[in-house]
Amino acid sequence: DTGVSQNPRHKITKRGQNVTFRCDPISEHNRLYWYRQTLGQGPEFLTYFQNEAQLEKSRLLSDRFSAERPKGSFSTLEIQRTEQGDSAMYLCASSPRWTGGGFEQYFGPGTRLTVT
Amino acid sequence: AQTVTQSQPEMSVQEAETVTLSCTYDTSESDYYLFWYKQPPSRQMILVIRQEAYKQQNATENRFSVNFQKAAKSFSLKISDSQLGDAAMYFCAYRSAESGAGSYQLTFGKGTKLSVIP
Numbered sequence A: 001d002t003g004v005s006q007n008p009r010h011k012i013t014k015r016g017q018n019v020t021f022r023c024d025p026i027s028e029h030n031r032l033y034w035y036r037q038t039l040g041q042g043p044e045f046l047t048y049f050q051n052e053a054q055l056e057k058s059r060l061l062s063d064r065f066s067a068e069r070p071k072g073s074f075s076t077l078e079i080q081r082t083e084q085g086d087s088a089m090y091l092c093a094s095s096p097r098w099t100g101g102g103f104e105q106y107f108g109p110g111t112r113l114t115v116t
Numbered sequence B: 001a002q003t004v005t006q007s008q009p010e011m012s013v014q015e016a017e018t019v020t021l022s023c024t025y026d027t028s029e030s031d032y033y034l035f036w037y038k039q040p041p042s043r044q045m046i047l048v049i050r051q052e053a054y055k056q057q058n059a060t061e062n063r064f065s066v067n068f069q070k071a072a073k074s075f076s077l078k079i080s081d082s083q084l085g086d087a088a089m090y091f092c093a094y095r096s097a098e099s100g101a102g103s104y105q106l107t108f109g110k111g112t113k114l115s116v117i118p
Helices: none
Strands: A005-007 A010-013 A019-024 A031-037 A044-050 A053-057 A065-068 A075-079 A088-095 A111-115 B003-005 B010-014 B019-021 B024-026 B032-039 B046-052 B064-069 B074-079 B088-096 B112-117
Touching (some): A019 A088, A031 A075, A044 A065, B003 B088, B019 B112, B024 B074, B032 B074, B046 B064, B046 B074
Parallel strands (some): A010 A111, B010 B112
Antiparallel strands (some): A005 A019, A019 A075, A031 A044, A044 A053, A065 A075, A088 A111, B003 B024, B019 B074, B032 B046, B032 B088, B064 B074, B088 B112
16 A cells, blocks of 8 residues: 555543654655544644645644654654643645646545543 | 635435535635545545636546636535445645645635435
8 A cells, every 4th residue: 555654543642641643655755744633624734844844834733733754754743741622633645746736635544533 | 814615514415316515715816726525434535626726627537527616716516426435525625826835735624424325
């Protein structure tokens, strides 16, 4: 399978704990995105990487959230001191270099976080 | 900021029939892309169809087609010959084609849940 992969698929944690999610993009895709999706809502943009550089961060990404993409390959999203409001599906997507338009984003299966 | 509105939280269609999902958006930009994504239950989101705003011709992908009305800022999805496998959440999304901050992120609507009745 050469699609976007995310691990773990499910994470249950207690309030106040730290969690880290991993995303492996499609090989050679230089752009990587993180989104958050809560129940009954569409995905909301969190942050964007081009290669290893984090170029955009949403206001949704509070200082408890940090994302990295070392060497422009896989990416991690860490949430410190989790709160119940962090419970959501965290989606990763990647897109290739210029394809003539659109920069279609290819999504992973997501990591579902439940904070108890 | 751009917004995307899907006014139909749920829709249903008989197998083999045609259904149209609605989407409207608000933007001050003239160049952008619009997408329809499908999210089956417990499965990952996949791209159904894409439309470039500068193209007047409506996009078509097999049984899926769009009705793009730029002046009305409307972007509906028509699914013909509906199949059981079409049952999913459908999200309309917007992406700017202009350079600058926010130009790569997708802005999604809240989605429409489509049920297909055998």
